[in-house]
Amino acid sequence: MTDALTDDALSALPKAELHLHIEGTLEPELAFELATRNGVELPYADVAELAAQYDFDDLQSFLDLYYATMAVLRTREDFAELTRRYLRRAHVQGVRHAELFFDPQAHTARGVAFDDVVDGIGDALDEAERELGMSGGLILCFLRDQPVESAEEALTAGLARTDRIIGVGLDSAEVGYPPSLFEGVYARARAAGLHVVAHAGEEGPPAYVWEALDLLKVERIDHGIRSIEDDELVARLASERIPLTVCPLSNVRLQATPDLRDHPLLRLDAAGVRVTVNSDDPAYFGGYVGRNFEAVRDALGVTADQARQFARTSIEASFASDQRKAQLLDELEAWRP
Numbered sequence: 001m002t003d004a005l006t007d008d009a010l011s012a013l014p015k016a017e018l019h020l021h022i023e024g025t026l027e028p029e030l031a032f033e034l035a036t037r038n039g040v041e042l043p044y045a046d047v048a049e050l051a052a053q054y055d056f057d058d059l060q061s062f063l064d065l066y067y068a069t070m071a072v073l074r075t076r077e078d079f080a081e082l083t084r085r086y087l088r089r090a091h092v093q094g095v096r097h098a099e100l101f102f103d104p105q106a107h108t109a110r111g112v113a114f115d116d117v118v119d120g121i122g123d124a125l126d127e128a129e130r131e132l133g134m135s136g137g138l139i140l141c142f143l144r145d146q147p148v149e150s151a152e153e154a155l156t157a158g159l160a161r162t163d164r165i166i167g168v169g170l171d172s173a174e175v176g177y178p179p180s181l182f183e184g185v186y187a188r189a190r191a192a193g194l195h196v197v198a199h200a201g202e203e204g205p206p207a208y209v210w211e212a213l214d215l216l217k218v219e220r221i222d223h224g225i226r227s228i229e230d231d232e233l234v235a236r237l238a239s240e241r242i243p244l245t246v247c248p249l250s251n252v253r254l255q256a257t258p259d260l261r262d263h264p265l266l267r268l269d270a271a272g273v274r275v276t277v278n279s280d281d282p283a284y285f286g287g288y289v290g291r292n293f294e295a296v297r298d299a300l301g302v303t304a305d306q307a308r309q310f311a312r313t314s315i316e317a318s319f320a321s322d323q324r325k326a327q328l329l330d331e332l333e334a335w336r337p
Ligand SMILES: Nc1ncnc2[nH]cnc12
Pocket: 021, 024, 059, 066, 171, 172, 173, 199, 202, 250, 280, 281
């Protein structure tokens, strides 16, 4: 098989992005623009000094900077501009459908109105639908290292915005905050008809992936890479067709898999697990989704057929309507590497 899989071909590959924190798309340049506009002081002299902080030992060292920097986001228009810039970049890299995680507790705790966050992101999604033909939705993530009552409040606010919010997720510091803590919150979300996903098995053990499946009854696992340590779990993910939203560059930057050549993406794929490639927090981790595809091509030898399969899985595993999925699968059919 001739398989010269170019950067351009990977960018043209029609795909869905299923694991993307909108706050993680805050580039240093925009952070400074918004800091100036909103009179927020950033503890860095300039863009270069902020960008120089993007060197992480683990998830927590990233989260410390991520929560501190998002303090520049204050208004509906700030969230719209953030999302607009992400969607434009993603579109150039082949993203046709984007499900955007957002962390409302991190904003409401700073006095930002829940609806301003949702409406700002929503404004940019509407614009991208009109101007770029993109589709998408919002997934409200609970901060697992905050009290469960706070997640309950966020869910209550979210249930008033199911015009925009299609599902719930679970993120932030993983170890020590097992999915079981959120069993009741997830039951309420599911009863309201929301989709359910959760980060598990990023830094946390395979037991957290079991809990996410058994107790939260999630439809997809975000990251899930440590599942590779548990053969029985891998077999279950494969047989139940649970998709993983994998983020290769994130795993390298946060030292979950310090060397990309050791990444379990292809081992999971070979075991029959449905895997997708995503960017997580691209402003912080060295690249948007196209860069993530390039990185696994270069480090793991991902082929055109495998890239096509990952894109197909991303579309099938998305929460888009059946009609939209069919349209995107037709586009994918026309892709030539
Ligand atoms: N990779 C990640 N893991 C957990 N929480 C997050 N919040 C933003 N990015 C995250």
